[in-house]
Amino acid sequence: MRLSQVVRSGPGQYLCQTGALGFLAPKLQHFQQPCIIAGEKSLAAFKRAMPETTATAAAGADVLIGIGGGRALDTAKGTAELLNVEYITLPTVLGTCAATTPLSAVYWPDHAFRSVDYYHRSAYLTLVDLALLITSPRDYFLGGIGDTLAKWYEAEAITRHQPAETLPVMVRMGLAAARECRDVLLRDTPAALDSMTAGEVSPAFQRVVEAILAVAGMVGGCAGESGRMAGAHAIHNAMSHLPETHSVLHGMKVAYGILVQLVATGDEQEVVRLLPFYRHNGFPYNFATLGITTPAEEAIGLLAHYAAREQETFRLALPGVTEEQIAAALRRVEQLACDAYSLSGAGR
Numbered sequence: 001m002r003l004s005q006v007v008r009s010g011p012g013q014y015l016c017q018t019g020a021l022g023f024l025a026p027k028l029q030h031f032q033q034p035c036i037i038a039g040e041k042s043l044a045a046f047k048r049a050m051p052e053t054t055a056t057a058a059a060g061a062d063v064l065i066g067i068g069g070g071r072a073l074d075t076a077k078g079t080a081e082l083l084n085v086e087y088i089t090l091p092t093v094l095g096t097c098a099a100t101t102p103l104s105a106v107y108w109p110d111h112a113f114r115s116v117d118y119y120h121r122s123a124y125l126t127l128v129d130l131a132l133l134i135t136s137p138r139d140y141f142l143g144g145i146g147d148t149l150a151k152w153y154e155a156e157a158i159t160r161h162q163p164a165e166t167l168p169v170m171v172r173m174g175l176a177a178a179r180e181c182r183d184v185l186l187r188d189t190p191a192a193l194d195s196m197t198a199g200e201v202s203p204a205f206q207r208v209v210e211a212i213l214a215v216a217g218m219v220g221g222c223a224g225e226s227g228r229m230a231g232a233h234a235i236h237n238a239m240s241h242l243p244e245t246h247s248v249l250h251g252m253k254v255a256y257g258i259l260v261q262l263v264a265t266g267d268e269q270e271v272v273r274l275l276p277f278y279r280h281n282g283f284p285y286n287f288a289t290l291g292i293t294t295p296a297e298e299a300i301g302l303l304a305h306y307a308a309r310e311q312e313t314f315r316l317a318l319p320g321v322t323e324e325q326i327a328a329a330l331r332r333v334e335q336l337a338c339d340a341y342s343l344s345g346a347g348r
């Protein structure tokens with residue numbers, strides 16, 4: 001039994017509120033030697049919120065505290081697995097559900113995607129402090145929304161060929177979590193972004209934060225391999241071979257990948273429904289908005305080649321998918337984006 005097939009409903013303990021970081025010190029009383037793993041900016045943000053915190057070096061640590069975004073949290077999780085100790089996650093940006101999932105996305109030193117590694121432990125504790133996150137970078141927030149939106153479209157595509165009533169109930173739970181993510185994001189994203197602009201925590205902001213950080217983690221956690229990455233992430237992974245997209249955040253590339261997957265699976269009307277949401281909120285919907293400078297046909301060939309490979313996840317959304325089918329979907333998304341652009345009026 002692979003770890004990716006085991007139900008993992010979430011962190012052992014989870015708290016999301018303004019001032020949640022105040023619970024860290026009492027929770028640490030169960031440990032002797034905590035060690036922080038954080039990026040520099042994340043550590044600075046954390047210390048502004050919790051100036052009195054002290055932690056020791058990694059040697060002999062009995063709990064790791066990951067502070068940051070996907071990279072820092074994934075590093076903390078992987079290190080905790082190697083050391084076989086508990087870990088606590090404190091997300092400081094809203095880029096991914098890394099805070100609540102027992103897995104890491106692992107990259108080669110040249111930024112090319114390597115693998116998703118699954119771990120034996122889930123987080124001992126996840127603390128989500130809304131006061132800290134309302135000041136977090138807006139582009140990461142957008143990326144987190146894009147990545148979370150994919151949960152529904154990928155899980156639905158993977159499971160659509162089986163009658164819903166015959167799916168295992170835990171898979172149905174995962175799908176319900178994915179649907180909740182989609183509904184929250186399509187409804188609350190504009191208000192949540194306004195909250196961030198104003199620097200004021202609102203119910204819409206909290207709903208979107210929890211969809212990204214916690215509910216998204218339950219999709220794969222409950223549905224297992226039926227709730228995993230599929231076509232949208234295969235497009236993201238293929239983009240790691242286009243150097244000009246390395247600065248584009250994971251979730252933004254995944255958001256674009258949703259559109260490609262939807263066209264490939266014959267759901268073009270859903271793309272038409274999503275395009276205004278993408279444009280209004282700033283998600284990429286074609287090569288130009290992704291900043292792709294490689295000539296279009298060359299980029300299409302490269303993306304289709306990598307996304308269609310046997311070991312890639314596009315075939316989970318569309319079994320037996322070919323390079324030609326993905327290339328046609330990429331071209332069609334360019335066309336639909338162009339049509340939507342000209343329909344929605346000139347000058348923008």
Ligand SMILES: [Zn+2]
Binds near residue numbers: 147233250251254
């Ligand atoms: Zn993702």
